[in-house]
Amino acid sequence: MCQSKFPNPDLPEEKSGSSHSDARRTFLKQSSLLTALALAPSAALKAAELKYEEKVAAVFEQVKVTLGINGKKQKLSVEPRTTLLDLLREQLHLTGTKKGCDYGQCGACTVHVDGQRVLSCLTLAAMADGKEVTTIEGLADGEKLHPMQEAFIKHDGFQCGYCTPGQIMSAVACIREGHADSEDEIREYMSGNICRCGAYPNIVNAIKEVKNGGQRV
Amino acid sequence: MIPFQYVKPSKPKAAIDTVAKDQTAMFIAGGTNLVDLMKRGVMTPEKLVDINKLPLRKIERENGNVRIGALALNGAVAEDKLVMEKHPLLSQALNAGASAQLRNMATVGGNIMQRVRCPYFYDTAMPCNKREPGTGCGALQGFNRMHAIFGHSEKCIAVNPSDMNVALVALDAVVLVSGPKGDRKIPFAEFHRLPGDTPQIHTNLQQGELIMAVEIPENPYTKHVHYLKVRDRTSYAFALVSVAAALDMDGSTIKSARLAMGGVAHKPWRLNEAEQFLAGKTANEATFRQAAEIAMRGAKAFEHNKFKLQMGPNTIVQALKNAAGAV
Numbered sequence: 001m002c003q004s005k006f007p008n009p010d011l012p013e014e015k016s017g018s019s020h021s022d023a024r025r026t027f028l029k030q031s032s033l034l035t036a037l038a039l040a041p042s043a044a045l046k047a048a049e050l051k052y053e054e055k056v057a058a059v060f061e062q063v064k065v066t067l068g069i070n071g072k073k074q075k076l077s078v079e080p081r082t083t084l085l086d087l088l089r090e091q092l093h094l095t096g097t098k099k100g101c102d103y104g105q106c107g108a109c110t111v112h113v114d115g116q117r118v119l120s121c122l123t124l125a126a127m128a129d130g131k132e133v134t135t136i137e138g139l140a141d142g143e144k145l146h147p148m149q150e151a152f153i154k155h156d157g158f159q160c161g162y163c164t165p166g167q168i169m170s171a172v173a174c175i176r177e178g179h180a181d182s183e184d185e186i187r188e189y190m191s192g193n194i195c196r197c198g199a200y201p202n203i204v205n206a207i208k209e210v211k212n213g214g215q216r217v
Numbered sequence: 218m219i220p221f222q223y224v225k226p227s228k229p230k231a232a233i234d235t236v237a238k239d240q241t242a243m244f245i246a247g248g249t250n251l252v253d254l255m256k257r258g259v260m261t262p263e264k265l266v267d268i269n270k271l272p273l274r275k276i277e278r279e280n281g282n283v284r285i286g287a288l289a290l291n292g293a294v295a296e297d298k299l300v301m302e303k304h305p306l307l308s309q310a311l312n313a314g315a316s317a318q319l320r321n322m323a324t325v326g327g328n329i330m331q332r333v334r335c336p337y338f339y340d341t342a343m344p345c346n347k348r349e350p351g352t353g354c355g356a357l358q359g360f361n362r363m364h365a366i367f368g369h370s371e372k373c374i375a376v377n378p379s380d381m382n383v384a385l386v387a388l389d390a391v392v393l394v395s396g397p398k399g400d401r402k403i404p405f406a407e408f409h410r411l412p413g414d415t416p417q418i419h420t421n422l423q424q425g426e427l428i429m430a431v432e433i434p435e436n437p438y439t440k441h442v443h444y445l446k447v448r449d450r451t452s453y454a455f456a457l458v459s460v461a462a463a464l465d466m467d468g469s470t471i472k473s474a475r476l477a478m479g480g481v482a483h484k485p486w487r488l489n490e491a492e493q494f495l496a497g498k499t500a501n502e503a504t505f506r507q508a509a510e511i512a513m514r515g516a517k518a519f520e521h522n523k524f525k526l527q528m529g530p531n532t533i534v535q536a537l538k539n540a541a542g543a544v
Contacts, residue, residue, distance in 0.1 A: 063223055080223035080265065083252070103253050107318060116292075116321045122252045123322070126223050127245070127267055170318065179317070191452035192316020 065129040069094070070138025078125040085109045085120035088135060096136035096165050100194075107193035110166035110173075111135050117173035119192075136165035139172070147215045148172050151206035159197035167193045171207045172217050180211040218255045225267040229395055229427060232266050237397035237425025244268050244427060246288060246324040249315075250331050258341050259348060260332075273326075273429060276300065281435035284393075287326030287428040291381065292317065294325060304433055306463050306475075309444035310384035316453050326428035329382060329392065329408065332419060333375035333483070334455055336360065346372045347416040354416075362521040363455065366529065367482040373416030374519065376480055377409060378455050383479035384444060386487050387461040390433045396426035405431075409484035416483075438463035438475060443539035446479070447532050456480035458528045460536035464500070471495050471504075476512065476537075481529060488512040491533070500541040502534065509533035 062077045069092060078087055085102070088094045088111070097120060100108030104122040111120045112134040139146040148168050151157070158164040170193045174180050179189035186204050195203065210217060226232045236242045241263035245251055254260040273286040276297050283303050285294055294300055295311035315323065337343040337355030344352040356364055356374050364374045382405075390405040409420055422428075441464040448454040459479035465472040474495035476488040491512040498504045509530035518526050 061220065061222060080221055081218045103256065104249060104319065107316065110318055117318050118322050119249070119318045122249050122319075124223075124245075124248060124252060124265075126225075127248065127269065129225075173317070177317070188452050189317050192318045 063126040063129075065126060067125075067128060067130075068132035070134055076125075080124065080126050082125045083121055084111070084113075084123040084125045084128050084133070087125040088120060088133075094135050094137050098162055098165055100163065100166070105194070106163070106166075107170060108163050108166040110169045110193065112169060112173065115176075117170055134169075136169060139168065146172070147210050147213065147217060148175075148206065151210045152203070155202045155206040155209065156199065157203045157206040158195070158199050163193060163195045163197075167195065167203055171203070171210070174207060175211050175217045180207055183208070218258075219261050219263070221255075221262055222264045223267065224264065225270055227270040229268075229271050229273075229429070232268050232271060233395060233397060233425050233427050235264070235266050236427070239264055240424065242266055246327040247290070247322040248327075249319050249323045250327065254332060254339075257339055259339060268427065278303075279432075283433045285325050285431045285433070287430055288324045290321060291315070291323045291325065291328060292320035295320065303435070303439060304384075304388060305440075306388060306438060306442040306444055306461055307381065307384040307433070309442065310380040310459075310461060313444055313446040313456075313459070314380035325381070325431055328379055329385075329428060329431070330420065330422075331377070331379050331382075334378040335364070335375035338375060347375065347412070347419075350415075350417050357519070360521060361519040363457065363480070364519060364522050365482050366516040366518050366522060366525050367478075367486055368411040369483065369517070370412045370414065370416070372414055373412035373483065375412070375416070376482060377484050378480075379485070380444065380446060380456065380459060380479060382409070382485040383459055383461045383477045385431060385433070386485040387463060387475040387477035388433050388436060388438070389475075390431050392428055393430040393432060394422065394426050395429050396423060398423075400429075402432075405485070406487055412483045436463075436475075437465040437473070441466050441540045441542060443536050445532055445536035445539060447528060458525055458532045460532045462533070462536040462540040464495075464537070464540050466500065466541065469500050471498050471500050471541075474508075474537075476508070476533070478512070478529065478533070481516075481525065488533075490514075495537075500537075502538065505534045505537040506530070508537065 063080055064077055066075050085099055088097050097111055098108040100106035102121045104119050109119055109121040110117050113128060114131050148171050152168060170190055174189045180186050183204055186207050236244055243262040243265060245265045245267050273288040275286045276289050276299060277284050283299055291311050295308045301308045335356055337345045338347050343355045346354050354373055365376050386405045392403045392408050394401050394403055444461050446456045446459040448456055456479050461477045463475040474492045476492050478486040491508040494511050495508050512533055513530050516526055
């Protein structure tokens with residue numbers, strides 16, 4: 001636990017003795033030297049020697065992850081700061097998943113991780129290591145749209161379309177979870193997906209149709 | 218977000234030692250609050266210790282207690298059979314919080330540690346004694362509609378935003394903690410703090426201490442319970458006022474009661490005196506109204522949240538009526 005940017009007065013002095021940057025520098029030196037020996041001796045050692053800390057950090061503070069993306073296994077290298085959303089959009093060019101608020105308030109970035117709907121903007125890519133991710137691109141069966149995609153088109157479940165990928169990923173999960181038994185229940189369990197255009201009644205109708213149609217989602 | 222180092226230990230001891238030794242390190246579990254705060258520059262850990270490999274996900278029964286692992290997901294706990302049967306109040310409170318997506322990410326331990334949602338805490342351009350001690354409280358004379366009416370200080374008037382915490386304090390839960398100096402148990406009511414002069418200290422956890430589980434003792438509140446949350450929209454919003462009510466009934470007589478409020482204080486607000494008043498009384502509106510009056514004693518509102526002085530007691534009465542049901 002770190003109490004924001006200041007020391008915790010409940011703790012003894014010596015623990016807050018070294019400054020953040022000191023600790024960081026020490027870590028960088030140690031880790032860069034150790035890792036450098038194993039990986040890229042000359043370049044990294046030289047960088048460490050010249051105190052090019054940021055450069056060393058950029059080379060070595062990468063986390064290797066293996067993710068299943070829409071059924072395909074991918075080995076990737078990510079900076080710890082990278083969110084799953086940014087990984088999908090910027091590195092993998094899967095731009096179907098949308099960045100709305102980027103703070104976990106709108107639901108536009110909803111994807112499935114290991115079958116559960118989650119917000120990719122608040123998921124660090126490094127933390128999704130070993131998991132199976134499904135995005136809107138992975139929902140259709142080739143050229144054949146997923147029943148929920150068909151239903152959204154049929155019921156006009158969108159206007160501008162920006163929230164739609166998140167709405168559809170959430171809607172599919174809503175039925176799989178067993179939370180689409182009534183309009184009220186659908187509204188409650190779809191409340192994490194905000195639609196600025198106000199297509200809510202049509203979204204509810206689309207979900208109802210898929211649910212009542214009994215198709216496999 | 219500032220750069221940080223990321224580590225993922227597989228043993229609790231390694232995780233605890235790492236954070237205990239390094240003031241700049243923090244645990245991360247679901248990340249739904251911390252990643253948000255890091256993006257905004259409110260929290261700036263230089264090392265994240267991902268605890269998701271630790272074996273802390275189980276929900277189990279032990280000597281009558283229900284023990285919920287710190288990494289159990291909010292959504293999973295809300296729909297767990299044992300929780301629904303033994304502690305339906307907790308299930309209701311969890312389902313009233315956040316959205317389905319967030320409940321699939323957020324853990325029980327993380328929910329307990331959730332920071333305040335005060336806009337002055339979130340905005341690094343604003344004064345906030347919690348974020349930066351000594352800069353003042355922006356909310357005190359500012360926009361304080363969502364803020365506290367109990368237990369606040371001149372230094373901070375923010376509220377604890379969790380719904381789960383309100384149910385857990387009502388149910389006399391105990392937080393099981395492991396740290397560099399060993400294990401300890403913290404009663405839920407003593408886990409969070411009032412702001413006083415040190416609003417920057419969020420909870421009574423020490424550096425490096427890790428929540429391992431929450432234990433709820435066996436209780437008779439399996440039937441007459443209700444979590445009532447009043448908010449600006451029907452779903453997916455923080456509480457203006459919420460009430461967790463649990464009654465043990467014998468016909469129309471209340472044998473005992475548990476009552477707590479959310480959205481009104483810096484910690485989940487247990488209403489002990491109102492509970493004592495309710496014990497032995499007949500369940501009816503007049504009784505509930507009197508209990509609500511007792512509960513509201515000492516409340517002090519600010520410019521924009523005076524409505525909570527009426528909304529508070531009304532929500533208590535309604536929650537108790539819903540909990541009692543047709544008696």
